[in-house]
Amino acid sequence: MPRHPRRMARCTALLCAVLVNTTVQAAQAPASLVTAARQAALEAAAATDVKNPTITVTRPDPRLRLADCPAPLTAQLTGTARLPGRAVARVSCPQPPGWSIHLPLHVQASAEVLVAARALPRGHHVQAQDLARRKAELSALNGQYVLDADAAIGQALRHAVSAGERLRPALLEAPLLVRRGEPVIIELQGASFAIRASGRALGSGPEGARVAVENPVSKRVVHGTVTAPGRITVKF
Structure with missing residues (x-):
């Protein structure tokens, strides 16, 4: 028989306490x-x-312990x-x-961003030959870059850029197809008719914009949608 039963009992209780405590305090890796x-x-x-x-x-x-x-x-x-x-x-x-x-x-991620292949003036409509690529770390650019050439081609520059300058979304805008005060073609469309007349734009806008246009003869003002360079479509 054990010579120290009380000591053994204390050791067993302590071992159980350690096991229970370990289970309770098991930490997430x-x-x-x-x-x-x-x-x-x-x-x-x-x-x-x-x-x-x-x-x-x-x-x-490392001091953090999560269950x-x-x-x-x-x-x-x-x-x-x-x-x-x-x-x-x-x-x-x-x-x-x-x-x-x-x-x-x-x-972090690196990619070849679009840059101007040459100096380009304000208002220039970007063409494929105007573009070049340069590798850059994108996380340092805070989203101010363009990767897709199709997203840049045909867009107008808000201001001039120098050769090698990185293109940014804020630099590009849809080109104006109609300008205020310029002559335009008014295309009146109905369910069973289409009539064209001359007019004068009372506002400027890119494709899809709503612009007021005046018939110089009747002085009637209507609102239509810019559908092509110098053309405003009015649907009835």
């Missing part, structure tokens, strides 16, 4: 938080057509993150104990 945040960033990057992103997630504070989640973690980017760039992922345990943590992250 920090790596799982980072993995969930990275996956959320990958999905967000794919949704915005970011190619081959590199994602750096800030690891949680081990009994279910797969959920994660999503918060706010209106513009990728590539900096963002924050909210990683959550969807079941009790139901905690959440926010992890900052950085999405």
Whole structure:
């Protein structure tokens, strides 16, 4: 028989307490938080057509102890993150104990952005030969770049650009097809007729814009849609 039954009893009780305490305080692995945040960033990057992103997630504070989640973690980017760039992922345990943590992250990606192949004046309508490409880190540009040449060709420049200058969405605008005070063709369309007449534009606008136009003979003013250079269509 054991010589010290009381000591053995105390040791057994202590061992049980340690086991119970370990179960209660089982902590969520920090790596799982980072993995969930990275996956959320990958999905967000794919949704915005970011190619081959590199994602750096800030690891949680090593002093932080979150209860081990009994279910797969959920994660999503918060706010209106513009990728590539900096963002924050909210990683959550969807079941009790139901905690959440926010992890900052950085999405980086390189691509060839559009630049002006030569100096271009204000109002110039961009053509394919006006464009060149230059590799850049997109996360440093805060969304101020253009990747698709089709999105730039045919657009008018809001101001002059120098050779090699990066094109930005704010620099481009739809070209004006009708200008205030200039003569236009008014195309009157009905269910069973179409009539053309001369007119004078009372406003300026790109394709699809609503513009007032005056018949110089009758002085009647109507509103129509710009459908082509120098043409306004009025439907009845």
